[in-house]
Amino acid sequence: MTPVTGPGATVLDAPAPAAAAAGHVLHTGELHYSLTDPALTSMTLLSEIAVRHPDALSFAAGLPFEGHYETSALPRYLETYTRHLSQERGLTPEQVTRTLFQYGPTKGIINDLLARHLMIDEGLTVDPDAIVVTSGCQEAMILVLRALRRDARDVVFAAAPTYVGFTGASRLVDMTVRQVRETAHGLDPDDLEAQIRMARADGLNPRACYVIPDFANPSGATMPVDVRRRLLRIAEEEGILLLEDNPYSMFHDGGGTRPPTIKSLDAAGRVVYFGSFSKTAFPGARIGYVVADQRIAEGGRFADQLVKIKSMLTLNTSTLAQAAIGGLLIEHGCSTEQASARAAEVYRRNGRALLDGLQERFGGPDSRVRWNTPTGGMFVVLTVPFRADEAALQRSARDFGVLWTPMYHFYAGAGGLNQLRLSFSVLTPEEIGVGLDRLAAFVAQRTA
Ligand SMILES: Cc1ncc(COP(=O)(O)O)c(C=O)c1O
Known part of the structure; x- marks a missing residue:
C-alpha cells in the first residue's frame, strides 16, 4: 500500500490508522487527568x-x-435459573421470557438469591x-x-x-484518596484516626x-476480629462509612474458622458491602453487587440512590449474566463457599507450594529476602534488597523468564x-x- 505522505493521498491509498492520524489531534492534557494517572x-x-x-x-x-470452567455448565445454569423463575417464583412463560430478554430492573434480578447467599455464607440478614x-x-x-463525592473537600481513606x-x-x-498505614x-x-484528624485539619470532609x-489484594493480610470491631467504632465516632470489599474470604487455608x-x-x-463473583464463580460473567442498606432521611435507602446513578451508567446489569450466576x-444451595470449594483447594495447595518454595530458596539465616505468610487468598508479598520496578521486571522477564x-x-x-x-492462583505446584528457581536466579544476580 502507498504510504500516506501528505494531503494529496487518496482515501483508497490510506490504511485506516494513518487516515485517523491525519485528522484532529487530541492531547492528553485536554482529557480528564485520570487518563495519565499511574493508577489507570x-x-x-x-x-x-x-x-x-x-x-515467561x-x-x-x-x-x-x-x-x-466448563462451557457445558453455562446452558445448564441458564436452565436452572429459568426453572427457578417459573417453579419457585411462579412467573408465567411470558414473564420468564421478558425477564431474560428485556431491559431489566436496575437493581437486578437475582437479589433474592444474593440475600440467601449472604445469610448462608456470612450469617447476614439483608433485604x-x-x-x-x-x-x-x-x-x-x-x-x-x-x-459520596459532592465537592473537592470530600475524601476517602484506603490502606x-x-x-x-x-x-x-x-x-x-x-x-481524593488518602493513604493509611x-x-x-x-x-x-x-x-486511620490520625489521617482523619489530619484531613479535617486540612479542611477536608472524611x-x-x-x-x-x-x-487483601495486594498484601494478603487478614484483619483480626478486634481490628474489625475497632474500625466500626471509629466509623461511628468519626461519622464515616466503611466500604468493605470481600472477594477472597472463601479462600482461607482451611484451619480454624473464618x-x-x-x-x-x-x-x-x-x-457498605461489596461482593464479587469473579473469584467464587467466574469473572466472564462480570457480576458483583453492593449491599447499601443505610436509610436516607428523605426516604428509601442508599441502594435507591445508587440505582439512580446506575440507571445513567449501565441501565441494568446483563440479565443473561445474572441468570448464569443465579x-x-x-x-x-446459594453457597459461594460450596460453589468455590474446588478452587479454594487449588489455592490452598498452591499457597503451600509457594511458601514452602520460598523457604527452601530464600530461608537461609543470611537471606536479605523476606515475605509474609498469608493464611489464604492468592497473594504473597516479597521484600527484596533492590528496586523492584518496571525496569527490574523487564530484566526478570527477558533474562530469567519470570514475571511478578x-x-x-x-x-x-x-x-x-x-x-x-507474587500471585499463585493460576500456576501448578x-x-x-x-x-521460584527463576526468581531466585534473578534475585541472586541483582544482589551479587
Ligand atoms: C480487592 C478486589 N476487589 C475487587 C476486584 C474486582 O472485582 P470484579 O471483577 O467483581 O469487578 C478485585 C479483582 O481482582 C479485587 O482484587
Whole structure:
C-alpha cells in the first residue's frame, strides 16, 4: 500500500490508522487527568510486558484458576435459573421470557438469591431490596464513590498498599484518596484516626474508608476480629462509612474458622458491602453487587440512590449474566463457599507450594529476602534488597523468564519500591517450583 505522505493521498491509498492520524489531534492534557494517572495505566503496562514475554512463568496475573470452567455448565445454569423463575417464583412463560430478554430492573434480578447467599455464607440478614447487582464489583465502587463525592473537600481513606481498582475508580470521579498505614493485620486503625484528624485539619470532609479485611489484594493480610470491631467504632465516632470489599474470604487455608465480615458485626449501619463473583464463580460473567442498606432521611435507602446513578451508567446489569450466576448459586444451595470449594483447594495447595518454595530458596539465616505468610487468598508479598520496578521486571522477564507485579503500583507512588507481589492462583505446584528457581536466579544476580 502507498504510504500516506501528505494531503494529496487518496482515501483508497490510506490504511485506516494513518487516515485517523491525519485528522484532529487530541492531547492528553485536554482529557480528564485520570487518563495519565499511574493508577489507570499501570495494569496496561504490566500486560504489555507479559505479552512481550509469552513464555515467561507468571506470578503477576491475579486471575482466578480456570481448570474447573466448563462451557457445558453455562446452558445448564441458564436452565436452572429459568426453572427457578417459573417453579419457585411462579412467573408465567411470558414473564420468564421478558425477564431474560428485556431491559431489566436496575437493581437486578437475582437479589433474592444474593440475600440467601449472604445469610448462608456470612450469617447476614439483608433485604434483597437493599442490594444493587452491578457489572462486577468495580461498577459498585464507582456508584458508591460517585454518590459520596459532592465537592473537592470530600475524601476517602484506603490502606497503602491497596487494590488499584479502587484507587482508579476514585480518580474517575475526582474523589481524593488518602493513604493509611498497613500492618501485618491490615489497615492500621490508629493511623486511620490520625489521617482523619489530619484531613479535617486540612479542611477536608472524611466520607469513608475502603477495606479488604480478608486476604487483601495486594498484601494478603487478614484483619483480626478486634481490628474489625475497632474500625466500626471509629466509623461511628468519626461519622464515616466503611466500604468493605470481600472477594477472597472463601479462600482461607482451611484451619480454624473464618473471621466474621465487618458487615455482620455492624449494628449501626456503617458498612457498605461489596461482593464479587469473579473469584467464587467466574469473572466472564462480570457480576458483583453492593449491599447499601443505610436509610436516607428523605426516604428509601442508599441502594435507591445508587440505582439512580446506575440507571445513567449501565441501565441494568446483563440479565443473561445474572441468570448464569443465579443458576450457579441455585445449584450450590446459594453457597459461594460450596460453589468455590474446588478452587479454594487449588489455592490452598498452591499457597503451600509457594511458601514452602520460598523457604527452601530464600530461608537461609543470611537471606536479605523476606515475605509474609498469608493464611489464604492468592497473594504473597516479597521484600527484596533492590528496586523492584518496571525496569527490574523487564530484566526478570527477558533474562530469567519470570514475571511478578511491582508493589509500588499499589501505593499510589508512595512506597513499596523494594517489594513484589507474587500471585499463585493460576500456576501448578510444578510451575511454581520452576518459577521460584527463576526468581531466585534473578534475585541472586541483582544482589551479587
Ligand atoms: C480487592 C478486589 N476487589 C475487587 C476486584 C474486582 O472485582 P470484579 O471483577 O467483581 O469487578 C478485585 C479483582 O481482582 C479485587 O482484587
